[in-house]
Amino acid sequence: MxxxxxxxxxxxxxxxxxxxxxxxxxxxxxxxxxxxxxxxxxxxxxxxxxxxxxxxxxxxxxxxxxxxxxxxxxxxxxxxxxxxxxxxxxxxxxxxxxxxxxxxxxxxxxxxxxxxxxxxxxxxxxxxxxxxxxxxxxxxxxxxxxxxxxxxxxxxxxxxxxxxxxxxxxxxxxxxxxxxxxxxxxxxVAPLNRKIIEHQKEFIRNIDSIINSSFRFKEMNFFREHYLKELIDKGMAENRMKIYQQDLLRDFKNYYGEDYLMLLGCDFDVDNKYNWVTAITRKHRKSFHPIQHLLMIEYLNIDIEDLFNSDYMEVRKKTYKNKTDEEKTSQREKWLKLRNEYPNENTTFIRELDKATYIWLNKYDKKWLSENSPVKKTYGHSKKIDWEKRDEEILQEVKDVIEAIYNSSEKPERVTVGAVGRKIGKAYLLQKYLDKMPKTKEYLQEKVEAVKVFQNRRIKWVRENVTTNGESEWIVMREAGVR
Ligand SMILES: [Zn+2]
Structure with missing residues (x-):
């Protein structure tokens, strides 16, 4: 005791x-x-x-x-x-x-x-x-x-x-x-910037809701059905069978930016059809990490309390009653009034002022709401990646680094994709997305060094730079690190 x-x-x-x-x-x-x-x-x-x-x-x-x-x-x-x-x-x-x-x-x-x-x-x-x-x-x-x-x-x-x-x-x-x-x-844990802070605020707000409310537990595919409905509203899906996966994956990635997804351990390759974003929108039997659900919820602009308080629904059946025009007008007016009062605030701020109106509009008048909400600020990364431009930029960086390696008078270093990637500080890019940058890829394939070629370069360097004064060949070999 x-x-x-x-x-x-x-x-x-x-x-x-x-x-x-x-x-x-x-x-x-x-x-x-x-x-x-x-x-x-x-x-x-x-x-x-x-x-x-x-x-x-x-x-x-x-x-x-x-x-x-x-x-x-x-x-x-x-x-x-x-x-x-x-x-x-x-x-x-x-x-x-x-x-x-x-x-x-x-x-x-x-x-x-x-x-x-x-x-x-x-x-x-x-x-x-x-x-x-x-x-x-x-x-x-x-x-x-x-x-x-x-x-x-x-x-x-x-x-x-x-x-x-x-x-x-x-x-x-x-x-x-x-x-x-x-x-x-x-x-x-990670350096913050404005973009990360914005995403984290939303992420933590949703976690707070989960931790501080007592929601009922849901069936396995409950969340998937809701995501599907939002995807249809967003134009990313026609119905449960037809989701425009490539559009979804690219848009999802643009929304968060690769760096943020990597920080959360949720980055994926858009060309890998077994990625988690695709999996979570399909009928599934496995469970997903809460981080993955929370990322979907924020991306789809779903109100988490509204979500947890709603019942199971299937997309096939239309469960939404049509709302009357008067209802719509009155809700829209309330929203516009708040926007006028706080012209410089973002959606999250205005939503907190009158949650009921936000939830109503988000549910029944979503298109209007998104057209009449403050424009989401983007910070660089949300732009669609222009791979052609990126290819040119990376190619130049790669060229500079490789030339520097070959021209260096220091002890030679082997040219590999990994070494070049580390030197330009973009190892993941060269590892995962080289196929998207054909010029860089071609240049690298031409310049990376096979072990044998590298050993010969190293032996040559030792001969020229280390005073061997007529010493025997094996000393040269030893200095060059070649057995
Ligand atoms: Zn603190």
Whole structure:
């Protein structure tokens, strides 16, 4: 029985609460803390979806008012990870966290086969650390900073930092207390720019809705049906059988920009027909990562509360009643009035002023709404990529770098696509999109060096530059790195 246990701060993770307990308790090692809290030492320090929560609650003094349900829903990433899963699956995961086998949780999410990389490093915002120290006397881990796909602190629009220590520890039972884990080695998750900030604001707003509301779980293809309806409205699909995939993929990519998609681990090749955007719009049996759903939702301009509060529908059946013209006129007028009052604000801002009107128009008068909303600012990347122009630009950069390598008087370096890509800072471009840049491709094919050719160049260089003073041939060979 534990007689004291820290009450959670708002938005604090369970992991962080235990880490604070560990310091308060004065325990010398994590095993002692696990024994205190769980009566057993066979518990791992789960960061996102921890298990054995019932054991913990049963062990706390009866004066403690925390409940299993409160911990799971408010202090872990349970709601985030299960928002797009069917009821049975979500309930199963809930049970595993409460009193089941924690090692089964990740598999139960069904995301093992969607190629998303798993990053469970701990993150924090410097300004939150400051204000938490001022308000509470200590720093702690905030739940919204740990959500995969979140790159910034919403409150401060500031970059998040990765706690370097959390990527290093080998002991899977150790709880890191943020107050003692901040270090100069910590690096930012990603540099922010205006475009990323705009996307992140929307992304985090939707996550907030998921975490703070109690939506009912949906059937597997519920979301797909809704995406399909929006795609039809957008002109990207005719019906459930006919989606203009190439248009969709290119437009989706232009909307977010490749860099942002890469940061979220959701970049795809438009020429690969097994990409996730295509898969999520088709009838499917597998689950997708919440990041992927959230990207679709933002791209399709879907109001997340409206989405979760709606019922299952099939696109084939028209479920929309026609609205009368008077209704339409009155809703349109309300929207235009707000736009006139705030001529410099964006759609998100105006939507917050009168959500009901926005939702109504978005549902029944979408085309008019998009024509009468503030123009979305674009920041460079949203432009369609002009591959021909890019080919010319990259070709010039590649030429410069390759000439520099061949003309260098330094020890020779082998010319490969990878080496050139790294030197111009665009390795991914040369690796993944070379086919789109035929001139660059041809030039590279001509210039890259086979090993043998390179060895000969190196031997020649050694002969000319290293004083071998009549030394034997094998010394030349050794200097050239050729066996
Ligand atoms: Zn912050």
């Amino acid at each position: 534990v007689t004291f246990f820290p009450m959670p701060y708002q938005d604090e993770t369970l992991y962080s609460m235990i880490a604070r307990y560990h310091i308060w308790s004065g325990n010398l090692n994590s095993k002692a803390t696990l024994k205190d809290l769980f009566n057993t030492t066979s518990v791992t320090a789960g960061r996102e979806l921890p298990a054995n929560i019932k054991l913990l609650i049963n062990n706390l003094s009866c004066k403690c008012t925390l409940t299993v349900d409160e911990i799971i829903k408010k202090h872990t990433l349970y709601k985030y990870y299960t928002a797009f899963l069917p009821n049975e699956r979500a309930t199963y995961i809930y049970d595993l966290m409460s009193e089941g086998n924690g090692s089964l949780i990740f598999t139960a999410l069904g995301m093992c086969n969607n190629n998303m990389k798993i990053d469970s490093s701990l993150k924090y915002c410097n300004q939150c650390v400051e204000s938490d120290r001022n308000n509470f006397g200590e720093a702690f881990f905030h739940i919204e900073h740990q959500v995969p796909g979140v790159l910034m602190c919403q409150k401060h629009s500031a970059e998040l930092y990765i706690c370097n220590k959390s990527t290093q520890i080998k002991n899977r039972q150790e709880y890191l207390n943020l107050e003692f884990s901040i270090s100069e080695k910590d690096t930012i």
